[in-house]
Amino acid sequence: MAAQLIKGTEVSKAIREELKQEVQHIKEKYGVTPGLVTILVGEDPASQSYVRAKQKAAHDLGFYSVQDDRPADISEDELLKLIDQYNKDPKIDGILVQLPLPKHINETKVLYAIDPSKDVDAFHPFNVGKLMIGEPDFLPCTPAGIQELLVRSGVETSGAEVVVVGRSNIVGKPIAVMLMQKGPGANATVTVCHTRTRDVTFHTKRADILIVAAGVTEYVKGDWIKPGAVVIDVGVNEVGRTADGKRILKGDVAFDEAKEVASMITPVPGGVGPMTITMLMKNTVRACKIHHNIKE
Numbered sequence: 001m002a003a004q005l006i007k008g009t010e011v012s013k014a015i016r017e018e019l020k021q022e023v024q025h026i027k028e029k030y031g032v033t034p035g036l037v038t039i040l041v042g043e044d045p046a047s048q049s050y051v052r053a054k055q056k057a058a059h060d061l062g063f064y065s066v067q068d069d070r071p072a073d074i075s076e077d078e079l080l081k082l083i084d085q086y087n088k089d090p091k092i093d094g095i096l097v098q099l100p101l102p103k104h105i106n107e108t109k110v111l112y113a114i115d116p117s118k119d120v121d122a123f124h125p126f127n128v129g130k131l132m133i134g135e136p137d138f139l140p141c142t143p144a145g146i147q148e149l150l151v152r153s154g155v156e157t158s159g160a161e162v163v164v165v166g167r168s169n170i171v172g173k174p175i176a177v178m179l180m181q182k183g184p185g186a187n188a189t190v191t192v193c194h195t196r197t198r199d200v201t202f203h204t205k206r207a208d209i210l211i212v213a214a215g216v217t218e219y220v221k222g223d224w225i226k227p228g229a230v231v232i233d234v235g236v237n238e239v240g241r242t243a244d245g246k247r248i249l250k251g252d253v254a255f256d257e258a259k260e261v262a263s264m265i266t267p268v269p270g271g272v273g274p275m276t277i278t279m280l281m282k283n284t285v286r287a288c289k290i291h292h293n294i295k296e
């Protein structure tokens, strides 16, 4: 039996429609426009395409949006000064510095420099700490997108056995924290697996909800999955290009096998990826409302 597809592209569209209405409303009622700057250092083609997608989404929603491209040899000091400039810019509600950064720049230092109230990625330790204690202003985008997909697909998380494969600061750790929290779309029992986990399939086979952010192409096979489980594939691995130069993407889950075992599964592309961008937009609207003390 083939699993039901969890279509991130469609869920994303619905949320962006909701956001568009909200942006329109706060423009009319309060005379303010959410502002987002995306800072891209260097010319990595994948990063360029992600940033373009973010700018397009911001533009479509009626944001004030700025694309700030800087050369790969920008100094750390210059980048920190630039961030400070946007920290002080009242038109800007959200600052996104596209990762990864070139090796000569200390990523942690850069993320610490962003005003936490403009930290729409929720990577600043202030926001990470608030998430940990269950008082978040912003949810990190990819984990927020995963939670929305689960909720909007009617997946019961309360009491569920969730297994997360991957322990990164941007996906594995925060999604584990979010799903173990009290509240709707959460209350799960969470296990986190990683490269030193002794028997990873012992854990994955117990999962009602399996979230894979391992960074390894088709890492999780069909027989690692409990029949009827919900599988969320966070992987975006470029495995080649088509004749006309389009990226060919595969996830961290062997999709063709997994879809025969799971009850629901996210495809790659068209699953978690578009949701990440949508949640960035949602965070920017939220930042705008915080900055202008809009409480509705």
Ligand SMILES: Nc1nc(=O)c2c([nH]1)NC[C@@H]1CN(c3ccc(C(=O)N[C@@H](CCC(=O)O)C(=O)O)cc3)C=[N+]21
Residues within 6 Å of the ligand: 049, 050, 053, 096, 097, 098, 099, 100, 121, 141, 236, 247, 249, 268, 269, 270, 271, 272, 273, 274, 275, 276, 277
């Ligand atoms: N400061 C920062 N924040 C990020 O949120 C951030 C980042 N740096 N660096 C890189 C990763 C990666 N990421 C993705 C966003 C959208 C898709 C996405 O939309 N993927 C489409 C396919 C896109 C394509 O065809 O290339 C999909 O899965 O359907 C994927 C990956 C955000 N990241």
